[in-house]
Amino acid sequence: MPGPSRRRRPRTTLTRGAGLGLGLATLWFSLLVLLPLAAVVATAASGGVRQYLSVLTDDQTWAAISLTVAQAALVTVINIVLGTVIAWVLVRDRFWGRSLLNVIIDVPFALPTVVAGLVLLTLYGPNSPMGLHFAFTRIAVWLALAFVTLPFVVRSVQPVLEELDVDVEEAAASLGASGRTIVTRIILPSLAPAITSGAALSFARAISEYGSLVLLSGNRPFRTEVVSVRVLSFIENGSNAQAAAVASVMLAVALIVIIALDVVQRVAARRG
């Protein structure tokens, strides 16, 4: 939306009907999303700073947090590399089955998370036909996170790569630039904002993932227990305050990612 034209308009253009619609929509949104999320923060804060910190520095919780962050970071790095490669292959390469590949990318988005975990178990669990028994190990955690975050980088890089101006590459080539120079100096810099936003989304998703890990990771404390599983076990023990304390950290991460994405998009938009 262009800034100047907005400033000239009046502060509100709501008619009476639209105002009523806005009121009802905001009410529902508050009851469904805002108040419950506020309740998480309020419950986390209700025990005071000391209790809050003692929950977060508990050995088992800390192990879960560091495992989740480490695995999410690893998965994100792999997504940055392979996601960009996959997007490149989908846009610039031509071979039989390419359009099928394009559909397969969306499968992790469409599949229920618990089914994703079960599907991975058939190949990488007990009675694996390839003898690859990764269930209940950290490799299983990585597999589940890689599966559910697969589409993010691919789907954010692909459209940018499609729109990329080929003339610039031709010009560079005609001036004697090598393929490697064109890739590192022209293509990758223009893909950087898309790769960053895809990476941020995939990191956020990996941090918050639960369903695909339930069957696959075995949820062993200190070994394969991730943050969301830790929150769930607090809830099941009736310790909502502890659950809320850990959950508030996850909310903060989600918020940071949203703000970072907004900044990246605005910087990219300004550069044109």
Next chain:
Amino acid sequence: MVRTSTPTRWVLRLLAVGYLLFLVVLPLVMLIARTFDGGTANLIDTLTDPEVLSGLRLTVIVALWAVAINLVFGVTISILLVRYEFPGKRLLSALVDLPLSVSPVVVGLALVLVYNGRNGWFGPFLEEHGLQVIFNSPGMIMATAFVALPLVIREVVPTLTEVGEDQEQAARSLGANWVQTLWRITLPSIKWAVVYGVVLSLARSVGEFGAVKVVSGSITGRTQTATLVVEAKYQGFEQPAAYAVAFLLVMVSIACLVVVALVRPRER
């Protein structure tokens, strides 16, 4: 266009295809193989299991309610965000995206904290008036509506921005009231975006697991949706039944993907 040498091209191609093969395709094929291990008997047995049937029924009910709510809410919010100016608009537009990045478990916890009947903010009051939210279908519908909330909005807002308001203004200047303008001009112009958003919401709603698990308590035969049945069956050493229900859910997701693939080109 940069020319990649033949070896480089093959390396990239094999890398992409191999990764997808081992991460997505082969596991999916294995699931189908395990489901039909010994013919269709497993699938038929599973489909006559009352626990599975009640799970499937509950999934349909919860998903339809959540999609209907998000459809009405999503279209309303989208029209407000694109066509009107009001204080707090930017904040609202940022906040509606929030549910996509919140962990399902946190979503469940958040709803439990407000709506549980023991010490929730509103729960005791609602239960006194005969409405149990947590461990009951209203809570499951809310949890599902929460996680799928932005999907309709994210599809409708760009389309609504793109079509502009010239036609709506023309209709109004010719004397159409707001109902006629909405019904004859605005809604037809965003039809495909709405369909796309609804299909995405449906896929997300059918597949929701974590948030629903927290608010439903996963009570066998009563508050277990299909995804919760998959978990319960697998952990109850009824793996073939878990594979069969998972297979049905895979079919639903693939149907959604096919519909999306058919709808997409029409939009352009």
